[in-house]
Amino acid sequence: MPASTPTRPHPHPHPLAVAARLVMLALVAVLTVLATGGAGQLWWVALLAAAGLPALLAPQHRLLGPLSRVAEAVVLGLAASQVAAVGTTGAAAYGLGASAVLPYLAVPVTVTALRRRFVEGVVLLGVTATTLVVCGVVTRVDGVRQLTQPGYLAVCAQWLLLAGLGLYTASVLHQLMRVRGEGKPQPYAEATRLLTQLRTVARQLPGATLDPGGISEHLLEELRTVARADRAAVLSASGGGRLVVLAQVGAERVDWETTLDADSAIADAWASQQPQTAARSQARSHVGGDVSALIVPLAAGVRTVGLVVLEADAPQAYPPPVVSRVTALTGPAALRLEAALLFDEVRSLATNEERQRLAREIHDGVAQELVMVGYGIDNALATVHDDTEETAESLRTLRQEVTRVITELRLSLFELRSEVDRHGGLAAAIAEYARTVGASGGLRVHLSLDESTARLPAATEAELLRIAQEAVTNARKHAGAANLWVTCEVDPPYAQIEVSDDGHGIADQRPDGRYGLAIMAERAERIRGRLEIRPRQPSGTTVAVVVGSSPRRDNVRGSAAAAAEGE
Structure with missing residues (x-):
């Protein structure tokens, strides 16, 4: 009917x-x-x-x-x-x-x-x-x-x-x-309208970029054409009353003052939205000498989205005419930087929500069903008679395979739910993941962590964590390794993550492992990083991702090159 x-x-x-x-x-x-x-x-x-x-x-x-x-x-x-x-x-x-x-x-x-x-x-x-x-x-x-x-x-x-x-x-x-x-649209209708506009505008942007780091580096290059800057940086808020370094230039490593509660020209510029000059460095690592500092807030309307810090090793390097030329460039840059930061935040929220949704679906769906299948196999084994040993062996093999798949799902859930704690930092998140995955795979994990008090942008930290997770997972699943070496060096805006194993090398990688390498390359490109995959001697593979440049390492390389030329 x-x-x-x-x-x-x-x-x-x-x-x-x-x-x-x-x-x-x-x-x-x-x-x-x-x-x-x-x-x-x-x-x-x-x-x-x-x-x-x-x-x-x-x-x-x-x-x-x-x-x-x-x-x-x-x-x-x-x-x-x-x-x-x-x-x-x-x-x-x-x-x-x-x-x-x-x-x-x-x-x-x-x-x-x-x-x-x-x-x-x-x-x-x-x-x-x-x-x-x-x-x-x-x-x-x-x-x-x-x-x-x-x-x-x-x-x-x-x-x-x-x-x-x-x-x-x-x-x-x-x-x-x-x-x-x-006059007060529904939240989802308003979100759809704004996201549609964002997509249209993003396609029309010069260079089609909404990357905070790239915009900050371009701004510093422009500023150095109108004002002297032996050291310069663009800082942005990261939560918790601290700032993160989006980009910096200079001949040496600079440990900038990133605490907004400190008594500094940086904190004054952030609070007042007015340019500040100082006769002392805004870096904790500065050793002394004549210094002029100029801090210009990047304000979009009533909101401060960042700061530009310029320093010169000379007195009175930033008179009012120079300050005017600098602010003429920072005004338009503030709006570009705000758009990039908002885009990063929206993308991060959407990505995290999707990861949590997938984790819930896996946990409540296929994971629970596999557990029930395992229980069913256990019950079948309990009823098998001694004269059917071949059947019992098949069931035991099937039970082991179900157990392995359940373990893989639990590790996938752990990976989906892992996030960078704003208090613990990137190194702590990578170390926790490596220990957990290493313990489940019988790997001996060797950690080397070097992280400064300054923080990377949240979007950069999230991508670096995912790259490290993929590298550790590949080593556990495909390399057949016994040892895992994880190195994490963070000195914003520079960072380097290395994951090495003593397995059989990259040549024997399965197709799904090569797919993981492609994903890591895409993530590195998204944060303007460099992904390196190379053999490790005497055996194994090293996966390294580098973001930014390290003035400290550049100085070492420059000194070595000068010494070689002198010889």
Whole structure:
């Protein structure tokens, strides 16, 4: 039989709607008794209740609801004119009789306003007014038409006007709420719009780059053309009241002051968003001598996104004209750097969310199912008889393979959930991963960690961690090694990670291992790093990734080259 399309049932009567109608009916009944001096006209109240019953039971019905409310308006006009005609004569009596029933007009009008059917509310008011006028013309009391009685006209006009004002007020409030809602889009709709714009703009950028490091290096090159700079750096916030070095130039290693809580020109420039000059170095490693320092904030609107630090080994190297030329270049660069940092942050959030989602799906899905398969194999082994040794051996082999796959999944989950702790640092995250994976694979892990107090940008640290994880995983799964050497040297903006093993080398790598190498190369290129894969002597492979340049190493190489030329 074909599946029938389910119909949505009408909702049950809302308790508040039922209570409101009952209260209003009771009020109208009491007022009618007081106006007429008896209970003879209460049948109009019962007729009002019967007319409104369909609208109460099926408020969403496209026909019953509106027709029931129109019936209420007609009965209301008839009841008001008839109750007003009963009892004593006189303008006051006519007014009292009509006002006994007309308060019920608030019920159908309020319902239409709550359901945002304002046109229907206007129609109800028109139907009620028409009924009141027609009944006022037809009905005669003591030979006089009821419509000519001042009390009748005044009370009818008063209640119709009050109901119309209530309907108009509800319409205005609805328009204001809708405009306010349109001015505050839904989060996902706004995110989609912004990301679409970001994609379009990113494709139109000169050089198609949104890399904070590349933008910072280009800015330093421009600044050195307008101001002397023996040392220079671009710093950005990393959280925790510290700064990270995005790029730097100079002939020697510089340990910049990266704490915003310190008493320094760097902290003052960050807080005030004004250029600061100083007669002392902003580097902890400076040994002394005449120094001029210029710190220019990179401000995008009211937000400080970074700092440019320039230092020259000379007094008074940054007079006001030089400062003006520097700020003329840093103004546009601030907006470029903010766009790059925001792009990095959005990409990092999206990547981390996806990794966590995959980890949850693997843990709750295939991992649990494999565990159940393992339990099933264990139960099968327990029931195998001694005369079926071949079957038992097959089951034991299958159980070992399931155990191996479960171990691989657990390591994959650990890798997906591993992140660089903003307090522990990159070296600690790599060391923890290497120890865990090495222990599971029976590898002896040798660690060499050298990390300064300064930090790399979060996006760079995340990519370096993933490269190190892939290199360690390849060594465990494909190299057949007994030892693993992991070296981590971090001296922002320079960093070098090396993972070596004593296995059978890269030549025998399986296709999935080569795919891992391709992924590492893509990650290194994303952070403008250099990936090196070379044989290790006497056996094994070394995977190294280098980001930035080390002034300390460059000085050593330069000294060695000078000595060689002298010989």
